[in-house]
Amino acid sequence: MDKHDDKRQQLLVAMTASCGASTRDGTLSLLQPWSRLARHLSPLIGESGFCALFGRAARLVSARFDWVAGPSFKTIESLLGALGERLASVGAEQARAANTALLDTFTRLLADLIGEALTIRLLHSAALSTGEQNAQEQK
Secondary structure, eight states: OOOOHHHHHHHHHHHTTTTTOOTTTSSHHHHHHHHHHHHHHHHHHHHHHHHHHHHHHHHHHHHTTTTTOOOOOSHHHHHHHHHHHHHTTSSSHHHHHHHHHHHHHHHHHHHHHHHHHHHHHHHHHHHHHHHHHHHHHHH
8 A cells, every 4th residue: 555545545534534423324424425525526527427436436346245336327416315225224334334445446446537646635625624514513
């Protein structure tokens, strides 16, 4: 693992750790990093690009978690809805493991496309927005 992979992992951990459980099973909290990534990436790669990249990540992760892969989606809203349903259909530990694998695979694929430095900057921005939004939510 090189320093870029390590930094990417740290940012993903920061994004997922700062999400509070918003539902009894924590599914909504697992979707928060995806919402933030979508908000930061959509202007750059478009909604269809985000959905396509997610679909590729899901197909790769489905070797370990066969329930993750599904149909392709045209909108981020429908993608997140389906992901939430799938995560809620399994145990909390398995949902967290699959979500972590999905996030890692998604960001690795993104780094392959746009480069490590830009990926890390985007993840950093998304992680920072997590803290700002949580602070505003607590007011």
